[in-house]
Amino acid sequence: MRVAIEGLTVRYGPVVAVDNLSLTIAPGELLALVGPSGCGKTTTLGFVAGFTRASAGRLLFDDRDVTTLPAQRRNIGYVFQDYAIYPHMTVAQNIRFPLEVAKLPRREADRLVAQTAELVGVGGLLSRRPHQLSGGQRQRVALARALVKRPGVLLLDEPLSNLDAHLRAQTRAEIRRLQLELGMTTILVTHDQSEALAIADRVAVMSEGRIIGLDTPAAIYARPLSLLCARLIGAPPMNIWALSDPDAGFPKQALAPVLEALGSAAARTVVGVRPEQVRLGPTGLPGSVRLLENLGRDVLVHLEVAGSQVRALADPEVVASLGPGTSVGVSVSPASWHFFDADTAVRIEPPGRLAPDGVVVREEG
Amino acid sequence: MELMELSPVQRAGRWLALALGLLFTLVPVFWVLSVAFRPAGSFTFPVGIVPSALTLDNFSIVLFGAKGIGLRPYLNAAIYGLSAALLTAIISSLAGYALARYDLRFGRALLLMFLALNFLPAAARVVPLFLLYVRTDLYDRQIGLVLAYVAGATPLGIWLMAGTIRQIPIRLEQAARIDGAGAFTVAWRILLPLAMPGVLVVATLAFVDGWNSFSLPLILTQRPEVQPYTVLLRQFVQPSEGGVDWTLLAAGSLLGVIPVLVAFALLQSRLVGAADVGGAVKG
Numbered sequence: 341m342r343v344a345i346e347g348l349t350v351r352y353g354p355v356v357a358v359d360n361l362s363l364t365i366a367p368g369e370l371l372a373l374v375g376p377s378g379c380g381k382t383t384t385l386g387f388v389a390g391f392t393r394a395s396a397g398r399l400l401f402d403d404r405d406v407t408t409l410p411a412q413r414r415n416i417g418y419v420f421q422d423y424a425i426y427p428h429m430t431v432a433q434n435i436r437f438p439l440e441v442a443k444l445p446r447r448e449a450d451r452l453v454a455q456t457a458e459l460v461g462v463g464g465l466l467s468r469r470p471h472q473l474s475g476g477q478r479q480r481v482a483l484a485r486a487l488v489k490r491p492g493v494l495l496l497d498e499p500l501s502n503l504d505a506h507l508r509a510q511t512r513a514e515i516r517r518l519q520l521e522l523g524m525t526t527i528l529v530t531h532d533q534s535e536a537l538a539i540a541d542r543v544a545v546m547s548e549g550r551i552i553g554l555d556t557p558a559a560i561y562a563r564p565l566s567l568l569c570a571r572l573i574g575a576p577p578m579n580i581w582a583l584s585d586p587d588a589g590f591p592k593q594a595l596a597p598v599l600e601a602l603g604s605a606a607a608r609t610v611v612g613v614r615p616e617q618v619r620l621g622p623t624g625l626p627g628s629v630r631l632l633e634n635l636g637r638d639v640l641v642h643l644e645v646a647g648s649q650v651r652a653l654a655d656p657e658v659v660a661s662l663g664p665g666t667s668v669g670v671s672v673s674p675a676s677w678h679f680f681d682a683d684t685a686v687r688i689e690p691p692g693r694l695a696p697d698g699v700v701v702r703e704e705g
Numbered sequence: 706m707e708l709m710e711l712s713p714v715q716r717a718g719r720w721l722a723l724a725l726g727l728l729f730t731l732v733p734v735f736w737v738l739s740v741a742f743r744p745a746g747s748f749t750f751p752v753g754i755v756p757s758a759l760t761l762d763n764f765s766i767v768l769f770g771a772k773g774i775g776l777r778p779y780l781n782a783a784i785y786g787l788s789a790a791l792l793t794a795i796i797s798s799l800a801g802y803a804l805a806r807y808d809l810r811f812g813r814a815l816l817l818m819f820l821a822l823n824f825l826p827a828a829a830r831v832v833p834l835f836l837l838y839v840r841t842d843l844y845d846r847q848i849g850l851v852l853a854y855v856a857g858a859t860p861l862g863i864w865l866m867a868g869t870i871r872q873i874p875i876r877l878e879q880a881a882r883i884d885g886a887g888a889f890t891v892a893w894r895i896l897l898p899l900a901m902p903g904v905l906v907v908a909t910l911a912f913v914d915g916w917n918s919f920s921l922p923l924i925l926t927q928r929p930e931v932q933p934y935t936v937l938l939r940q941f942v943q944p945s946e947g948g949v950d951w952t953l954l955a956a957g958s959l960l961g962v963i964p965v966l967v968a969f970a971l972l973q974s975r976l977v978g979a980a981d982v983g984g985a986v987k988g
Binding site for chain 2: 389390391410411412413414415416417418420422424425426427428437438441442485486489
């Protein structure tokens with residue numbers, strides 16, 4: 341099913357929670373809404389579910405206008421952040437509830453409950469009560485209850501945020517597998533950009549009630565269209581400097597020829613580079629190591645270069661000889677820099693040989 | 706609640722307080738018990754604490770004897786208790802839901818008013834009620850009495866139900882809506898089971914009110930057919946005709962206590978154990 345949100349505006353008194361937002365999700369697509377808390381992503385999800393009253397806007401399922409259809413008649417699956425499993429029912433009764441309400445024949449309901457429970461891996465827990473389940477198990481029960489009636493749209497509201505880190509990575513892959521298997525149009529709301537990049541077909545970055553970036557994970561990572569997108573997407577976060585600031589010594593020196601071409605516009609430019617694209621080695625500008633953070637596969641190196649604080653992600657072998665106070669050469673390929681207008685925070689393409697084609701795209705998801 | 710380590714002195718003090726409290730509540734009960742099972746006429750001075758002989762005659766006289774009051778007054782009390790319980794539970798649940806979930810303009814003020822109404826002395830409303838009932842033709846009718854009990858029990862009931870429903874995460878209602886449930890199904894399948902401890906408390910309080918009340922039926926009814934046992938037991942208290950028939954009075958009262966005891970015994974665990982709503986949210 342195709343889901344289209346058209347011109348959604350939600351106001352709470354003087355506060356505009358969602359501001360004229362339009363978004364179309366293709367059939368079978370997993371779209372992630374990412375943004376800091378308060379950006380309007382859960383409000384938008386609530387509009388699709390039928391909980392949020394819109395000040396303006398329409399909602400279409402395929403070509404049917406469902407804006408005023410009550411939640412119980414939208415045939416939606418919804419996994420709540422806190423799961424909202426019915427505490428007075430067993431796991432089986434929880435999963436069965438949507439079918440019972442739909443007055444499905446008993447035998448058919450039995451079959452679907454068993455099949456769905458098996459699908460999400462709670463087949464052995466059917467007679468348990470919610471208080472006997474772990475967080476991960478509750479999450480699966482909530483997912484089974486959402487999936488059992490084979491909804492047209494699956495809405496996931498921060499479904500992983502109450503799980504521990506290990507379970508989170510495992511479960512997000514599981515969710516993606518189920519979503520692909522059932523071919524279900526899905527909207528995932530999350531504040532965790534890595535979750536969105538990992539499993540979404542497209543990522544919509546939201547801020548202050550608007551979508552400020554909408555693209556595939558790879559594209560939104562490689563070519564953030566606004567400064568905020570650049571800040572929000574990617575971990576560890578991008579190194580960002582306003583060229584007019586006194587601490588921009590490193591980008592000014594590294595980008596000297598480009599800045600010349602920019603001329604007076606340089607003062608109104610913000611530049612950024614991802615830590616994984618900062619190279620450490622014998623060549624480059626001299627930097628001094630402040631701190632090493634071992635992240636396992638990589639080491640995050642905090643450096644000071646020409647008066648700028650720089651974070652670089654490096655292989656453990658490369659930095660084996662480094663320690664706080666030691667020196668190392670720091671360089672960045674010209675194509676790895678991102679440029680933004682300081683006033684509008686919008687991406688700008690630099691002059692000369694830094695054409696978009698030169699940008700290195702790292703495959704992700 | 707965590708249990709604190711108590712010193713022997715504190716422990717002894719606690720036991721003493723409990724024992725005194727028990728003595729204070731239980732002695733009258735034992736006294737009624739001991740009197741109710743004595744043969745008629747054995748209740749003469751000097752009165753012994755322990756009866757010299759035991760009999761069930763008093764009970765059969767009260768219920769079936771010519772001197773007794775019959776079954777009807779107990780049936781009446783049951784009608785009043787059960788109707789008051791049912792109506793109060795329904796009204797309190799609906800009103801409590803509205804006050805808990807909707808952002809009503811005067812919601813808080815209303816809740817405070819309901820609480821304040823509970824502190825109004827029952828005697829204060831008897832005279833206005835009597836005048837009202839005489840004029841509206843509710844006087845001396847069962848429905849009138851039931852309405853009086855419900856009016857008395859709903860303020861506290863609404864207050865309790867608003868609190869109970871506030872404890873139930875609104876997420877559960879949203880989840881049920883998403884699952885396809887309409888308003889009635891949400892109320893019946895999700896809210897009612899989770900609010901049941903509160904509903905039982907409210908219903909039990911209203912039942913006890915309707916079953917035990919003395920002054921309201923005394924003032925609002927006069928036909929014996931509609932009066933409960935509490936009022937009719939007075940016929941054992943007639944100083945003009947040879948004084949008080951203590952053994953029958955005790956037996957009749959004891960019959961009135963039994964249903965209340967049974968109700969509390971049955972509901973005890975559910976009344977004390979609060980709803981396990983915590984299991985719904987987070988891990």
